[in-house]
Amino acid sequence: MSLPQLDKIYNPQQVEDRWSQFWIDKGYFHATPAHPGQPYCIVIPPPNVTGSLHVGHALNNSLQDILIRWRRMQGRNVLWMPGTDHAGIATQNVVERQLLAEGTSREALGRERFVERVWQWKAQSGDTIIQQLKRLGASCDWERLRFTMDEGLSKAVREVFVRLFEEGLIYRGERLINWCPRCLTALSDIEVEHEESKGKLYSIEYPLADDPSIRLTVATTRPETMLGDSAVAVHPEDPRYRHLIGRKVALPLTNRTIPIVGDSILVDREFGTGAVKVTPAHDFNDFEAGQRHNLLRFSLFNHEALVDPSKLDVAGVDPDVIHTIRLLPVTKARPKIEQMLRDNGVLAKVEDHKMAVGKCYRCKTVMEPFLSPQWFVRIQPLAEPAIKAVEEGRIRLIPEGWMNNYLGWMRNIKDWCISRQIWWGHQIPAWYCRHCNQEEFKTTGSQGTTREFGFVSPVAKPIVATSRPATCPNCRSADLVQDPDVLDTWFSSALWPFSTLGWPEQTPELKTFYPTSALVTGLDILFFWVARMIMMGLKFMGDVPFRDVYIHALVRDAEGQKMSKSKGNVIDPLHVMEQYGTDALRFTLASMSSPGRDLRLAEERIEGYRNFANKIWNAARFILMHLDGEREAVPPTQRSFADRWILSRLNAAITTVAAELEQYRFDRAANTLYQFVWHEYCDWYLELIKPVLQEPASAEARRARGTLVESFETTLRLLHPFMPYITEEIWHALPHAGVSIVTQPFPTMQPAWESKETEAAFALLEQCLTLLRTGRALLNYAPGKLVPFLTSGTTEQDRATLGALRAHLAHLGKGAVQVSPAEEWPAENLLRLAAEGMTIGLTVEEDVDVQKALGRIVKQKEEGAKEVQRLEGKLQSVEFTAKAPADVIADHHDRLKTLRRDQAILHSSETQLREILHGRHT
RNA sequence: GGGCGAUUAGCUCAGUGGGAGAGCGCUUCCCUCACACGGAAGAGGCCACUGGUUCGAUACCAGUAUCGCCCACCA
Numbered sequence: 001m002s003l004p005q006l007d008k009i010y011n012p013q014q015v016e017d018r019w020s021q022f023w024i025d026k027g028y029f030h031a032t033p034a035h036p037g038q039p040y041c042i043v044i045p046p047p048n049v050t051g052s053l054h055v056g057h058a059l060n061n062s063l064q065d066i067l068i069r070w071r072r073m074q075g076r077n078v079l080w081m082p083g084t085d086h087a088g089i090a091t092q093n094v095v096e097r098q099l100l101a102e103g104t105s106r107e108a109l110g111r112e113r114f115v116e117r118v119w120q121w122k123a124q125s126g127d128t129i130i131q132q133l134k135r136l137g138a139s140c141d142w143e144r145l146r147f148t149m150d151e152g153l154s155k156a157v158r159e160v161f162v163r164l165f166e167e168g169l170i171y172r173g174e175r176l177i178n179w180c181p182r183c184l185t186a187l188s189d190i191e192v193e194h195e196e197s198k199g200k201l202y203s204i205e206y207p208l209a210d211d212p213s214i215r216l217t218v219a220t221t222r223p224e225t226m227l228g229d230s231a232v233a234v235h236p237e238d239p240r241y242r243h244l245i246g247r248k249v250a251l252p253l254t255n256r257t258i259p260i261v262g263d264s265i266l267v268d269r270e271f272g273t274g275a276v277k278v279t280p281a282h283d284f285n286d287f288e289a290g291q292r293h294n295l296l297r298f299s300l301f302n303h304e305a306l307v308d309p310s311k312l313d314v315a316g317v318d319p320d321v322i323h324t325i326r327l328l329p330v331t332k333a334r335p336k337i338e339q340m341l342r343d344n345g346v347l348a349k350v351e352d353h354k355m356a357v358g359k360c361y362r363c364k365t366v367m368e369p370f371l372s373p374q375w376f377v378r379i380q381p382l383a384e385p386a387i388k389a390v391e392e393g394r395i396r397l398i399p400e401g402w403m404n405n406y407l408g409w410m411r412n413i414k415d416w417c418i419s420r421q422i423w424w425g426h427q428i429p430a431w432y433c434r435h436c437n438q439e440e441f442k443t444t445g446s447q448g449t450t451r452e453f454g455f456v457s458p459v460a461k462p463i464v465a466t467s468r469p470a471t472c473p474n475c476r477s478a479d480l481v482q483d484p485d486v487l488d489t490w491f492s493s494a495l496w497p498f499s500t501l502g503w504p505e506q507t508p509e510l511k512t513f514y515p516t517s518a519l520v521t522g523l524d525i526l527f528f529w530v531a532r533m534i535m536m537g538l539k540f541m542g543d544v545p546f547r548d549v550y551i552h553a554l555v556r557d558a559e560g561q562k563m564s565k566s567k568g569n570v571i572d573p574l575h576v577m578e579q580y581g582t583d584a585l586r587f588t589l590a591s592m593s594s595p596g597r598d599l600r601l602a603e604e605r606i607e608g609y610r611n612f613a614n615k616i617w618n619a620a621r622f623i624l625m626h627l628d629g630e631r632e633a634v635p636p637t638q639r640s641f642a643d644r645w646i647l648s649r650l651n652a653a654i655t656t657v658a659a660e661l662e663q664y665r666f667d668r669a670a671n672t673l674y675q676f677v678w679h680e681y682c683d684w685y686l687e688l689i690k691p692v693l694q695e696p697a698s699a700e701a702r703r704a705r706g707t708l709v710e711s712f713e714t715t716l717r718l719l720h721p722f723m724p725y726i727t728e729e730i731w732h733a734l735p736h737a738g739v740s741i742v743t744q745p746f747p748t749m750q751p752a753w754e755s756k757e758t759e760a761a762f763a764l765l766e767q768c769l770t771l772l773r774t775g776r777a778l779l780n781y782a783p784g785k786l787v788p789f790l791t792s793g794t795t796e797q798d799r800a801t802l803g804a805l806r807a808h809l810a811h812l813g814k815g816a817v818q819v820s821p822a823e824e825w826p827a828e829n830l831l832r833l834a835a836e837g838m839t840i841g842l843t844v845e846e847d848v849d850v851q852k853a854l855g856r857i858v859k860q861k862e863e864g865a866k867e868v869q870r871l872e873g874k875l876q877s878v879e880f881t882a883k884a885p886a887d888v889i890a891d892h893h894d895r896l897k898t899l900r901r902d903q904a905i906l907h908s909s910e911t912q913l914r915e916i917l918h919g920r921h922t
Numbered sequence: 923g924g925g926c927g928a929u930u931a932g933c934u935c936a937g938u939g940g941g942a943g944a945g946c947g948c949u950u951c952c953c954u955c956a957c958a959c960g961g962a963a964g965a966g967g968c969c970a971c972u973g974g975u976u977c978g979a980u981a982c983c984a985g986u987a988u989c990g991c992c993c994a995c996c997a
Contacts, residue, residue, distance in 0.1 A: 009959070194994075201997085219997055233997095268996060276997050285995040356994080401926070405992065408925075412993090523992080554991090591945085592935080596927065598990080600934060604946055611959040622956030671936075671944070686956080 012581025083146035179370030236262030373458035425486030631705030
């Protein structure tokens with residue numbers, strides 16, 4: 001059999017593309033419901049269709065692929081459902097930036113042409129991330145690639161919307177929502193990021209309308225909103241203010257008087273003065289208070305968060321004030337108002353105050369509470385079953401520490417604002433009859449809106465349907481206008497586990513793969529995505545969307561900073577794959593993925609695992625080099641010590657890896673593999689069998705080759721989910737049956753391989769050798785020089801045991817350690833003797849500087865008793881027989897605890913040792 | 923303000939009611955015919971602090987400190 005010539009250094013680039021394509025061409029990743037195995041399904045967290053693979057994706061998908069490949073090898077019916085997300089605002093922003101660079105704009109293009117343009121961009125760049133995922137080795141069923149705006153998925157979106165609307169779980173209304181004045185759209189509560197910032201707390205005095213001598217002091221962080229105040233609230237049982245409820249105060253800078261109301265929900269008596277200004281159009285609490293007390297709402301700013309003079313006019317603001325702050329941004333208006341309040345003598349004080357300011361999660365612009373008509377999902381009825389599913393363990397969060405997070409959020413969940421005033425996305429399947437809503441549409445143009453910025457009046461009555469109705473069911477008019485808003489991106493993602501499987505059609509895929517098995521995702525989208533999938537899955541499928549949710553950490557840079565382009569600390573996974581190989585990247589990410597902890601990725605770490613790949617590669621080279629001859633399967637009873645040992649260890653590795661994967665402990669599984677392959681398989685096993693392989697024709701060698709191939713091939717299969725490329729490449733070079741390692745069975749525990757006795761024996765053997773080497777190094781014994789390694793043992797048996805030890809260990813000292821005598825004994829016997837107290841001695845020739853060695857020990861003792869203790873522990877069985885000055889020996893004799901004198905020392909000269917070396921172990 | 927997590931070798935992190943570990947880095951020696959992306963040996967830690975439980979605590983409990991994350995309408 002001719003073996004391929006392998007390079008000394010593993011070159012990932014040369015193999016990766018080849019196998020990636022090979023796997024796809026062979027259709028290994030394609031799933032079919034007809035497959036007899038137990039279904040195992042993961043739906044991918046769909047990346048932004050126009051995005052590029054970042055290291056977070058790399059982590060997320062590496063972990064998924066490990067699970068998927070592992071389950072596939074186990075014979076399960078595996079489906080990894082891939083797809084991309086249209087990512088409404090994010091994508092729209094990107095295309096808008098492109099337009100800006102071209103000197104045009106979304107508005108100039110108009111809605112239809114803009115959306116067309118985004119589709120073009122999608123067509124152009126949508127394939128990028130898919131190709132990158134393939135490069136990562138992701139074994140998705142690429143034939144099933146989905147996109148959230150596919151016809152099928154859009155149908156699911158409309159279906160869900162209509163059903164929820166018909167059940168009253170979706171409604172439309174004018175509410176205070178989070179508004180991004182830059183993206184010009186509403187956002188949901190969780191799309192607002194709170195950031196601590198320094199602000200001021202302003203105390204303003206409002207005089208009673210009928211008795212200006214009495215003043216109520218209220219505090220606010222946003223004095224500019226006082227122009228829109230509708231009331232002052234006090235606690236109804238507060239003795240200071242109780243009697244004032246029902247009276248009015250004169251609102252400074254305006255011609256309005258506003259009532260004093262009692263409200264126990266809004267007002268905390270203990271806080272501040274106990275009196276609160278109420279601004280229903282600019283504060284979420286105040287909005288609710290306003291509803292409770294039927295207060296007027298005075299909106300002051302326009303959709304760009306600029307002071308709107310016409311609204312100020314409506315709010316009865318003093319014309320001079322309007323003039324001063326008209327069209328100013330909110331932050332610019334604030335100091336003007338502050339000054340005017342001061343001029344009016346009603347600004348009691350200004351203090352420093354820290355506050356949380358909300359920012360848009362897409363563009364970091366400061367958000368503004370904005371009164372506008374929007375669509376909402378009534379979430380509570382959906383949340384309850386979703387809470388139960390997790391409480392009852394039908395869905396498992398891993399690590400489970402996140403459960404409280406999830407439950408806490410779900411229990412306090414608020415209605416979900418799902419309408420967005422952007423163009424890219426699923427347009428809301430609601431239409432308005434222009435005829436029936438004449439009043440509302442009177443003042444408008446073709447867009448069919450009555451208000452600023454394209455809002456359809458909140459009073460207009462929508463017709464909700466999965467497709468455009470031909471006529472108005474009420475008046476038969478065909479003059480229908482579709483609601484201009486689109487749905488929150490996360491609305492369609494919430495349906496992902498069943499929409500991708502064909503819902504609302506009852507497909508075989510849906511039947512086979514729903515509920516899916518596991519979801520692998522980052523914490524950052526637990527609420528955005530995971531929680532909503534659970535709610536929607538339970539609602540529309542009547543069952544949980546997945547059993548396990550594995551929540552992995554965020555990838556940070558080596559300093560623990562979030563990676564961001566602006567900081568320039570981004571590790572580009574594509575670059576890493578290029579430089580170190582995909583397998584190295586995957587293995588690194590897996591090995592660092594401890595639960596509940598962010599992972600700091602440093603390039604050195606990747607380099608380390610690149611070296612690991614190279615180690616595997618060279619082990620393969622070694623093995624292939626020695627395979628040029630017959631080999632036989634070995635009956636367990638005839639296996640050599642080394643064979644029994646490595647199979648037992650391999651067995652342990654298999655058991656551990658599988659157990660860790662079951663628990664999503666990718667880190668421990670990876671570390672087990674690393675430890676096994678490098679420090680057991682390569683460091684010890686391959687070294688142990690080297691001498692045997694030196695005689696290729698021997699029966700011993702034939703048997704050794706049998707186990708060698710078997711153990712290595714098994715190891716490759718064990719490694720494959722983590723390092724798919726290199727394992728496939730090497731597997732093909734090894735003797736094998738089958739077409740690809742991808743479809744080979746995952747190794748399973750072999751009870752016959754387990755041998756605790758052999759492992760115990762090996763442990764002793766290892767100790768002996770380490771002792772020997774330590775002694776050598778400690779005594780500065782020249783590296784090329786043989787160390788006579790002599791042991792006690794008076795009987796023939798002892799002597800023979802020692803010989804066997806030499807046979808097994810001679811090479812381990814890399815030619816510099818030899819054991820005498822030469823008789824052959826099974827190593828186990830030696831080890832048994834060792835266990836019974838036999839001591840191994842190290843004899844030093846006269847040219848060794850014992851004094852120096854001992855001096856080191858003494859010096860270290862002076863420096864710290866602990867170190868010397870450790871040294872003594874190691875040296876306790878080392879014998880010094882060199883011609884050192886007698887006083888030195890005497891001085892340190894007791895501490896060195898030399899060999900017991902009742903044991904004979906087998907001595908050997910250098911000449912004898914050379915004979916042994918060349919005579920070898922046959 | 924509430925909740926959660928972290929604190930172990932220079933760095934990144936595992937870990938367990940009884941011996942303190944790994945990778946990388948570092949020191950010494952070695953380019954020995956699988957691998958210098960390698961081999962051998964080694965240095966380096968009051969396991970954050972303070973109490974408690976225990977025969978025994980790095981581990982369990984309480985508190986403190988520092989850091990981080992999530993949530994939050996206290997004007």
